[in-house]
Amino acid sequence: MRKQRISLLIAAARVRNAFCAYTSVLSVYLSTSMSKQTASTAIAASTRQPRPITAWLKENKSKKEKEAKENSDESESKKLKPTLRVQLEPLDENILKKVQANNEPVKNQSQNKQDLQENKKEVQPSGLRRSARNLPPGEKPIERPVPREPDIEDLPPILFKGQINYVSEFHDCARVCDILLTQVENSKDRVVAIGFDLEWPFSFQTGSGKTALAQICLNEKECHLLHVYNLKKLPTSLIALLSHSKVKLVGVNIKNDVWKLTRDFKEFPGQKVVDNNCLDCGPYANSVLNRSCRWSLERLTAYLLKKRISKDSSVRRSKWHIQPLSDKQKLYAATDAYMTSRLVKVFWAGRLSYGAGLQLQKSLVQRHRDRHLYDTPNSVVLLEHNPVYTVGIRNKGYDQEDESRLRALNADFYRTNRGGLVTFHGPGQLVAYPVIDLKEFRTNVRCYVSQIEKTIIRLCAEFGLKGETSPDTGVWIEDRKICAIGIHASRYVTSHGFALNCNTDLRWFDHIVPxxxxxxxxxxxxxxxSANVRIEDAIPVFRRAFADEFQCEVIDMKSEEISEALKECRNPASVATESTSAAASNTC
Structure with missing residues (x-):
């Protein structure tokens, strides 16, 4: 048996040698670029005698023994490696002293390695995504925290609380638009802002349907919903209203709504309205806030008013063309139009004389009372006065003689309808007159005065001073008054405000009992x-403190709009003596 095996191996070796010789000669024959010397070397190599089979077997056996020995040495070294490391690596002296001081047992290398792995598990970031199937045995998957809802969901909701007038017939739509057109033409305002929005049915198969509802809101008292889906053409009075020279249609992406109405009703002058009657709240907010954002009505309401407007997708995508509309649909549409009209609510004024400031306040208060004509924003008038002494409704001691004495100091004198007694206003004093509707801030007169005090205390804290309140209204630094407060409120609309001494000449107060x-x-x-703090230094701090305390957004009005608003302050002499028929806060 052994001889047969050897003979087979010899035959196989001969076949292998013959095949190698054949391939070598063939390659030489086919290679035309090979030199003669190279060809002769190849032929000689192919005709050499084969090695004896015994030598080949011996070499193969020694090679296998060598590989087996190397594998055995490697396995033995792996087994001995941890033991050798423990024996050869000495402990650090500092670690040894620390262990002896704490009476702790010395850990070997395997224990240290296990502790290191446990520490790595503890510091493993929570955001690392690991499949539960790949976790080591006994380890549970990481419990991920519930994602936090956006801040907008935590804001208080805002809904339209006025009257909703819903009409669907052609003559009813024309009648409503005639009434609104009359209000616009009789308005004393140069520009009348109208909250405007459209609703239409939408389908993922057929796309946008025909315009179904037009929402028009002039003020917070009423909103008109015109169901125009079944109308073949728009009423002439509606076209005249939306394209009136005094009207500004206010909304987010308002131009898209106008073009939508133009596509559905060919008689509507879309190009004219887009060019002359549209105010897009998104770009306008970016220009005022100096930002570059893509605003939605929901985001803009949350940012400016700190309120949440309902945007229920089930209502937004409902069948607006089917009559009658549900109460949810009516409220949704009215709130949309109302919020777009309320977003233009910014006013800021600079330095004015005292008489001009009084006239401006009267004008702003009157605008709040005449909201059926135009919508009026809440405003804060910031200014600095020339030297003037003012007395409130609680004053009893300042007669004509005292008035003449104070006027002789080269200062003006005014009797006002604010609360409190006598005080001084002059250069270096920041005076603020908030003209706001307390119902919108859900507060009363007493809480409003407290909020003003907290605003000034915040301001003083940013300058490193500890402001305090006392039974006597105002803000104090120990027993020294730094801010006087005196307000007036009529039908929940406020006027007057506070006076903060920045770098005022305090000698003016020596002539009165403040x-x-x-x-x-x-x-x-x-x-x-002990430093010169100017009014310009205090204004930005006040703006931040006021916005934080009243949870509102304070935005500057553009200079040309301020100039237009101040035109009514040309005759301050008419307000030198104010009536005191309305309620005033007993403050100073």
Missing amino acids: CGIEEKGVTSLSKEL
């Missing part, structure tokens, strides 16, 4: 800080 409080003095930011 706010009727004896044995207490006055101070200013500059005096307390």
Whole structure:
């Protein structure tokens, strides 16, 4: 058997040698670029005698023995490796001293390695995504925290609380538009803002349907919903209203709504309305806020008013063309139009004389009362006065003689309808007159005065001063008054405000008993800080404090709009003596 095996191996070796010789000669024959010397070398190699089979077997056996020995040495070294490391690596002296001091047992290398792995598990980031199937045995998957809802969901909701007038017939739509057109033409305002929006049915198969509902809102008291889906053409009065020279259609992406109405009703002058009657709240907010955002009505309402507007997708995608509309649909549509009209609510004024400031306040208050004509924003008038002494409704001691004495100091004198007694306004004093509707801020007069005090305390804190309140209204630094407060409120609309001493000449207060409080003095930011604090330094701090305390957004009005608003302040002499028929806060 052994001889047969050897003979087979010899035959196989001969066949292998013959095949190698054949391939070598063939390659030489086919290679035309090979030199003669190279060809002769190849032929000689192919005709050499084969090695004996015994030598080949011996070499193969020694090779296998060598590989087996190397594998055995490697396995033995792996087994001995941990033991050798423990024996050869000495402990650090600092670690040894620390262990002896704490009476802790010395850990070997395997224990240290296990602790290191446990520490790695503890510091494993929570955001690392690992499949539960790949976890080591005994380890549970990481419980991920519930994703936090956007901040907008935490804001209080806002809904339209006025009257909703829903009409669907052609003559009813024309009648409503005639009434609105008359209000616009009789308005004393140069520009009348109208909240405008459209609703239409939408299908993922057929796309946008015909315009179904037009929402028009002039003020917070009423909103008109015109169901125009079944109308063959728009009423002439509606076209005249939307294209009127005094009208500004206010909304988010308002131009898209106008073009939509133009596509559905060919008689509507879309190009004219887009060019002359549209105010898109998104670009306008970016220009005022100096930002570059893509605003939606929901985001803009949350950012400016700190309120959440309902945007239920089931209502938004409902069948607006089917009559009658549900109460949810009516409220949704009215709130949309109302919020677009309320977004233009910014006013800021600079330095004015006292008489002009009074006239401006009267004008703003009157606008709040005449909201059926135009919508009026809540505003804060910031200004600095020339030297002037003012007395409130609680004053009893300042007669004509005292008035002449104070006027002789080269200062003006005014009797006002604010609360409190006598005080001084002059250069270096920041005066703020908030003209706001307390119902919109859900507060009363007493809480409103408290919020103003907290606003000034926030301002003082940013300058490093500890402002305090006392039984006597105002803000104090110990027993020195730094801010006087005196307001007036009529039908929940406020006027007057506070006066903060920045770098005021306090010698003007020596001629009066400030706010009727004896044995207490006055101070200013500059005096307390021993530095010149200007009004320009205090205004940005006040704006932040006011916005934080009242949860609102304070935005500057453009200069040309301020100039237009101040045109009514040309005759301040008419307000030198104000009536006191309305309620005033007993403050100073």
